[in-house]
Amino acid sequence: MLKSLQSSPRILSLILLAGCVAGAAIDAHADDSPPPTNWRVIATSADRERLRGWRTAWIKALDQVAAAGQSQQIAPLGALMQPDAAQPGATPPAGDYACRVFKLGSRRPAGPVVTTLPPFTCRVAQEGGILSLTKLEGGQKPVGLLFPQDGSRMIFLGTMMLGDERRALEYGRDPERDMIGAFERIGDQRWRLVLPYPRWESLLDVVELVPKARG
Template sequence: MAGGAMARPRALPSQPSAWRTLATAADRERLRGWRDAWGKALAAARASGHGAELAAGGALFNPDAALPGPEPQPGTYRCRVTKLGAQSPGLLDYAAYPPFTCTIAREGDVLSFAKNDGVQRPAGLLLPGDGQRMIFLGTMMLSDERQARDYGTDPERDMIGAFERLGPARWRLVLPYPRWESLLDVIELVPAG
């Protein structure tokens, strides 16, 4: 896979919502705080003068926009990252990055996600969630690393998020309270080509 080997939990869940047994306590807490993360991040981005960009994003920046429906098909996607709300003074409350390439792949009974380009590259599994969203468990690959660390081995690299459908051929990965920089990362995915 172009993004490097997947960050795999030690055992894969056999039933929906079994991701809770794989996620670390810290990550379960971060995911429980998803609505708080959205509220703080959106307020900070608006206060810093980015209300127009948020409005232009439509469903992408609406915390309640998730739709039921089909999961993404394996393949190459055009993705873009938006970081909302600064974790500390001196950081930006809104940062939108140019599109990059990411991959959705089949890993046995589950899907995987990997950001293929850039200095910070999330990689991990998309596990069954509540029917309206999947749960991302993964790790952050940095710089020139060629393989992701296993989830659960480095708390500074562990990531959790919600993978949601926004419309026909459009999804987002929402990462509440990531370890670095922002209060919320939103990654939009649309099929490449």
Template sequence: MTPLRSLALAFAVLALGACTPSERPTAGPVANAASWQSVATDVDRRRLRDWRTAFVAGLTQARAAGHADAVAREGLLLRPDAAVGGGIPNGDYRCRVIKLGARSPGLLPFVSYPAFNCRIATSGRLQSFTKLSGSQRQVGYIFPNDQLRTVFLGTLVLGDEQRAIPYGADNDRDLAGYVERIGPNRWRLILPNPRFESLIDVVELVPAP
């Protein structure tokens, strides 16, 4: 195992804690791309294409491990086909991460974290997404896609790192997913097949009070 992977795995098992709120996605080709298709890596194209397979596999593992009631309580949040269309407005959000499925033996197939702070903002032609707190922080850009969902391309910031690495520089840190509205003032970011821990991460987004 490389030192980078060892470091990432070490941070991944930490309890989610605080971080600086000044993080922003780093500049690079993705920030100025005409479309997500023009910059997405081959790995992330597969992630986006296979999102539903990853979602169903994660749910199957979670239910088989005794978490069926917890899955059911989440309602629309954990229903793969819950998207109803509509973009996400800029603003501050409370974001709650649920990890479904275990990527390797010994990991939990269902983990629900408390809500953290996230922000959607305008960044040039695009919107940016920044998870502002926690020891695993997703940051990146949101691209137009279709009537049901927009595309997120970003990277993972770990621990006390102050700056996100550029998208495409490290496959272990790259993330791809979809932003979907699932109800009034309720959205989710689904991140299929992240490099570490889970089969899919589902991030609930509701406007901050």
């Protein structure tokens, strides 16, 4: 992996990504240039296509929820479930966050259309001039980088860590693990990560992030 570092910004970013999870130092012979900040340079064509379809995924998911008579389950969540609720100031402060995942829609005819996963802790950290986002608990742990796009949106690129894995798989190596999403602020001290067409189960995953109280 290190041999191709200097010729591949994608590899560089994912070395940084793995380091933020495992605490591993980057090889001393690696290129010292800063990581790329243009997510389009790194994202696979498949992931760029998934992100372009974020609104379609959201509308399809909400239609399935409504058709199943379960809209009341997500109505109390307010802006979290509204596609156009993004506000200026997408960049979150570094720190630990209380997070929840809501899975909307189903890829299977008989699958659930609303699933709420148990809450967990996730962390935003500064990684060599760019922000990382990591899920700290559970058997499925997304880990990735947040790339600036505009004032109301950042782009998340990452991979899914499974089980007791200690390092993130290189982005682009396994399409089933690759992740892309839009990171937005939707209120005072409230953010969300929107993942269109995740590889498993749902049509749209929405992750709510609220800063944890420092005690």
